[in-house]
Amino acid sequence: MKICTFNVNSIRSRLEIVQNLIDDYSIDILCMQEIKVENKDFPLINSNMQCVIHGQKKLHGVATCSTYPIDEKKAGFEGELSEPRFIYTLINGVHIINIYAPLGDNYGEKFEYKIYFYNKLFEFLKRFDLKKDKVLICGDFNISHTALDVWDEEIWDGEVTHLPEEKAILSKFLDNGFIDVIRKEHPDEKIFTFYDYRGAKVYKNEGLRLDYILVTKELFKYFKNIEVLTQIRRKRKPTPSDHVPVVAEFDL
DNA sequence: ATGGCGCGGGGTCCGCGA
Numbered sequence: 001m002k003i004c005t006f007n008v009n010s011i012r013s014r015l016e017i018v019q020n021l022i023d024d025y026s027i028d029i030l031c032m033q034e035i036k037v038e039n040k041d042f043p044l045i046n047s048n049m050q051c052v053i054h055g056q057k058k059l060h061g062v063a064t065c066s067t068y069p070i071d072e073k074k075a076g077f078e079g080e081l082s083e084p085r086f087i088y089t090l091i092n093g094v095h096i097i098n099i100y101a102p103l104g105d106n107y108g109e110k111f112e113y114k115i116y117f118y119n120k121l122f123e124f125l126k127r128f129d130l131k132k133d134k135v136l137i138c139g140d141f142n143i144s145h146t147a148l149d150v151w152d153e154e155i156w157d158g159e160v161t162h163l164p165e166e167k168a169i170l171s172k173f174l175d176n177g178f179i180d181v182i183r184k185e186h187p188d189e190k191i192f193t194f195y196d197y198r199g200a201k202v203y204k205n206e207g208l209r210l211d212y213i214l215v216t217k218e219l220f221k222y223f224k225n226i227e228v229l230t231q232i233r234r235k236r237k238p239t240p241s242d243h244v245p246v247v248a249e250f251d252l
Numbered sequence: 253a254t255g256g257c258g259c260g261g262g263g264t265c266c267g268c269g270a
Contacts, residue, residue: 009269010259034269036260058260059268103270142270161270196270197257204256208270236253242269 001252003029005138007243010036028067033100033140035061054084062100068092077120099139118169130177134219145170149209178214185226193244213248224249
């Protein structure tokens with residue numbers, strides 16, 4: 001089973017890239033963020049996949065597409081969070097949570113909203129037994145966890161994505177038994193999944209690691225490999241997303 | 253292409269992203 005997380009920065013602009021990604025890497029489950037489209041206008045990306053779409057006009061939006069049957073689905077948290085940033089699905093015995101976390105800001109209203117979003121997510125996780133269940137959280141967390149996750153620690157220290165409270169949120173997932181599979185496989189390496197369009201950052205390898213695949217220990221038993229597809233970000237045409245697709249394979 | 257932003261809405265710019 002191959003699962004991919006990819007912040008597409010508009011699915012309509014990235015349709016060809018997404019379709020090639022699915023074919024070239026034999027993706028079974030694709031979790032997308034920033035689809036930037038209403039559900040009714042979401043394009044057909046693959047005739048063998050069914051999709052759960054949680055979109056809106058212009059901004060944000062997530063979608064989870066699968067070649068396997070989708071046994072359970074839930075788009076959005078209960079209650080107040082109106083922006084489409086969360087999809088839960090149960091696929092092939094794996095509880096899959098696809099998130100697009102708010103960016104936040106440096107301790108303003110948007111920062112509070114980001115904290116609120118993660119509080120809702122941890123509340124949702126209470127329904128699982130994280131010691132026994134196969135749970136996977138993937139997506140754009142908008143958090144750069146450690147110094148290895150930013151291209152320049154001096155620049156990013158004290159900036160949004162790399163604030164102490166944000167680092168603590170990522171640590172809290174690990175404290176709850178989740179394994180950060182990119183970091184597990186590359187413990188000492190700077191690995192990035194986002195390169196700002198501005199400043200030709202990708203050509204200087206000046207990036208951030210904002211996208212994660214977190215899995216419980218029970219699921220990690222079946223982990224085979226992980227690929228961070230930086231080369232897709234480096235191509236000129238068609239225009240890539242500013243984020244990099246990440247693919248994990250499991251023996252399931 | 254050694255580059256220096258791209259997207260959507262509804263416009264010939266603006267807000268947003270991180």
